[in-house]
Amino acid sequence: MAWTDERIEKLKELWDSGLSASQIAKELAEGVTRNAVIGKAHRLGLKSRPSPVKSDKTKPKAAPKKVVKKETSKFVTLLDLTDRMCKWPHGHPGDDDFHFCGKSSEPGMPYCAAHCAEAYQAQPPRRDRRQQQRAPIR
DNA sequence: CCCTGATTCGC
DNA sequence: GCGAATCAGG
Numbered sequence: 684m685a686w687t688d689e690r691i692e693k694l695k696e697l698w699d700s701g702l703s704a705s706q707i708a709k710e711l712a713e714g715v716t717r718n719a720v721i722g723k724a725h726r727l728g729l730k731s732r733p734s735p736v737k738s739d740k741t742k743p744k745a746a747p748k749k750v751v752k753k754e755t756s757k758f759v760t761l762l763d764l765t766d767r768m769c770k771w772p773h774g775h776p777g778d779d780d781f782h783f784c785g786k787s788s789e790p791g792m793p794y795c796a797a798h799c800a801e802a803y804q805a806q807p808p809r810r811d812r813r814q815q816q817r818a819p820i821r
Numbered sequence: 822c823c824c825t826g827a828t829t830c831g832c
Numbered sequence: 833g834c835g836a837a838t839c840a841g842g
Contacts, residue, residue: 684834686833686834703824703825703826704825718834718835718836719835720835721827721835722828722835722836724826725826725828726833726834825841825842826840827838828837828839828840829836829837829839831836832836
Protein backbone atom coordinates (compact mmCIF):
# COMPACT_ATOMS: atom_id res chain seq x y z
CA MET A 684 0.00 0.00 0.00
CA ALA A 685 1.59 3.16 -1.18
CA TRP A 686 1.09 6.56 0.24
CA THR A 687 -0.68 8.41 -2.49
CA ASP A 688 -0.99 12.14 -2.38
CA GLU A 689 -4.58 11.70 -1.39
CA ARG A 690 -3.72 9.60 1.58
CA ILE A 691 -0.98 11.87 2.68
CA GLU A 692 -3.34 14.75 2.42
CA LYS A 693 -5.93 13.03 4.51
CA LEU A 694 -3.33 11.93 6.95
CA LYS A 695 -2.16 15.47 7.51
CA GLU A 696 -5.68 16.65 7.80
CA LEU A 697 -6.68 14.09 10.36
CA TRP A 698 -3.45 14.42 12.24
CA ASP A 699 -3.90 18.15 12.50
CA SER A 700 -7.42 17.57 13.63
CA GLY A 701 -5.97 16.04 16.69
CA LEU A 702 -7.05 12.52 16.00
CA SER A 703 -4.88 9.83 17.41
CA ALA A 704 -2.82 7.67 15.14
CA SER A 705 -5.03 4.69 15.71
CA GLN A 706 -8.10 6.76 14.94
CA ILE A 707 -6.53 7.91 11.72
CA ALA A 708 -5.57 4.39 10.87
CA LYS A 709 -9.16 3.28 11.26
CA GLU A 710 -10.34 6.19 9.21
CA LEU A 711 -7.98 5.54 6.35
CA ALA A 712 -8.51 1.84 6.62
CA GLU A 713 -7.01 -0.19 3.80
CA GLY A 714 -4.78 -2.23 6.03
CA VAL A 715 -3.16 0.84 7.48
CA THR A 716 -2.07 0.40 11.03
CA ARG A 717 -1.44 3.08 13.54
CA ASN A 718 2.24 2.27 13.26
CA ALA A 719 2.12 3.03 9.58
CA VAL A 720 0.38 6.29 10.31
CA ILE A 721 2.87 7.29 12.91
CA GLY A 722 5.78 6.26 10.79
CA LYS A 723 4.52 8.26 7.87
CA ALA A 724 3.62 11.19 10.02
CA HIS A 725 7.15 11.28 11.27
CA ARG A 726 8.63 11.08 7.84
CA LEU A 727 6.41 13.92 6.80
CA GLY A 728 7.72 15.90 9.66
CA LEU A 729 4.42 16.13 11.42
CA LYS A 730 4.94 17.15 14.92
CA SER A 731 4.47 15.11 17.99
CA ARG A 732 1.69 17.09 19.51
CA PRO A 733 0.29 16.21 22.88
CA SER A 734 2.38 13.13 22.90
CA PRO A 735 2.01 11.37 26.14
CA VAL A 736 5.34 9.74 26.48
CA LYS A 737 8.46 11.39 25.22
CA SER A 738 8.60 15.13 25.30
CA ASP A 739 10.77 16.70 27.89
CA LYS A 740 12.13 15.45 31.08
CA THR A 741 11.81 18.81 32.72
CA LYS A 742 11.77 17.35 36.09
CA PRO A 743 13.48 19.55 38.60
CA LYS A 744 12.01 17.17 41.05
CA ALA A 745 12.81 19.26 44.04
CA ALA A 746 10.16 18.36 46.50
CA PRO A 747 11.91 17.33 49.66
CA LYS A 748 8.61 16.66 51.28
CA LYS A 749 9.58 17.11 54.88
CA VAL A 750 10.55 13.93 56.56
CA VAL A 751 9.89 11.60 53.73
CA LYS A 752 9.46 8.12 54.96
CA LYS A 753 10.42 5.58 57.46
CA GLU A 754 13.21 3.61 55.97
CA THR A 755 12.80 0.80 58.42
CA SER A 756 10.00 -1.18 56.91
CA LYS A 757 8.31 -2.68 59.86
CA PHE A 758 5.86 -4.59 57.71
CA VAL A 759 5.81 -8.28 57.11
CA THR A 760 6.18 -8.45 53.36
CA LEU A 761 5.73 -11.36 51.05
CA LEU A 762 9.43 -12.02 51.26
CA ASP A 763 9.33 -12.08 55.02
CA LEU A 764 6.72 -14.78 55.20
CA THR A 765 7.68 -18.21 56.34
CA ASP A 766 5.26 -21.06 56.33
CA ARG A 767 4.48 -20.70 59.98
CA MET A 768 3.49 -17.12 59.68
CA CYS A 769 -0.07 -15.99 59.22
CA LYS A 770 -0.49 -15.06 55.59
CA TRP A 771 -3.54 -12.93 56.09
CA PRO A 772 -3.13 -9.90 53.88
CA HIS A 773 -3.64 -6.34 55.00
CA GLY A 774 -4.15 -3.71 52.36
CA HIS A 775 -3.84 -4.26 48.65
CA PRO A 776 -1.04 -5.89 46.72
CA GLY A 777 1.04 -3.25 45.05
CA ASP A 778 0.45 -0.66 47.71
CA ASP A 779 3.63 0.01 49.54
CA ASP A 780 1.92 -0.59 52.81
CA PHE A 781 0.63 -3.94 51.70
CA HIS A 782 1.70 -6.48 54.27
CA PHE A 783 0.73 -9.63 56.05
CA CYS A 784 -0.46 -10.47 59.53
CA GLY A 785 2.70 -12.38 60.24
CA LYS A 786 1.72 -13.83 63.57
CA SER A 787 2.33 -17.51 64.18
CA SER A 788 -0.10 -19.53 62.18
CA GLU A 789 -2.02 -22.44 63.57
CA PRO A 790 -0.20 -25.70 62.91
CA GLY A 791 -0.92 -26.72 59.34
CA MET A 792 -2.91 -23.61 58.71
CA PRO A 793 -1.97 -20.61 56.62
CA TYR A 794 -3.40 -18.20 59.12
CA CYS A 795 -3.32 -17.49 62.79
CA ALA A 796 -6.25 -18.59 64.90
CA ALA A 797 -8.12 -15.33 64.53
CA HIS A 798 -7.72 -15.22 60.77
CA CYS A 799 -8.56 -18.89 60.43
CA ALA A 800 -11.82 -18.02 62.07
CA GLU A 801 -12.27 -15.27 59.52
CA ALA A 802 -11.37 -17.43 56.60
CA TYR A 803 -13.10 -20.64 57.42
CA GLN A 804 -16.57 -19.57 58.41
CA ALA A 805 -19.07 -21.96 56.98
CA GLN A 806 -21.44 -20.20 54.70
CA PRO A 807 -25.04 -20.56 55.80
CA PRO A 808 -26.96 -22.76 53.41
CA ARG A 809 -28.43 -20.60 50.72
CA ARG A 810 -31.35 -22.82 50.06
CA ASP A 811 -33.68 -23.75 52.82
CA ARG A 812 -33.06 -20.60 54.70
CA ARG A 813 -36.71 -19.80 54.48
CA GLN A 814 -37.79 -21.23 57.76
CA GLN A 815 -34.92 -19.98 59.83
CA GLN A 816 -36.34 -16.60 60.26
CA ARG A 817 -39.71 -17.74 61.41
CA ALA A 818 -40.68 -16.65 64.83
CA PRO A 819 -40.55 -19.38 67.43
CA ILE A 820 -43.84 -21.01 67.94
CA ARG A 821 -45.46 -19.95 71.08
C1' DC B 822 -5.57 -4.25 29.96
C1' DC B 823 -6.71 -0.38 27.46
C1' DC B 824 -4.53 3.47 25.28
C1' DT B 825 -0.79 7.07 23.47
C1' DG B 826 3.26 8.42 20.27
C1' DA B 827 8.51 7.30 19.50
C1' DT B 828 12.09 4.53 17.75
C1' DT B 829 14.39 0.85 15.66
C1' DC B 830 15.54 -1.93 11.99
C1' DG B 831 14.91 -5.41 8.32
C1' DC B 832 12.80 -5.19 4.22
C1' DG C 833 10.33 4.75 2.16
C1' DC C 834 7.80 1.63 4.70
C1' DG C 835 5.75 -0.33 8.91
C1' DA C 836 5.89 -4.32 12.43
C1' DA C 837 8.01 -4.87 16.51
C1' DT C 838 9.36 -2.88 20.28
C1' DC C 839 9.73 0.59 23.68
C1' DA C 840 8.09 3.75 27.20
C1' DG C 841 4.65 6.19 29.49
C1' DG C 842 -0.49 7.10 30.89
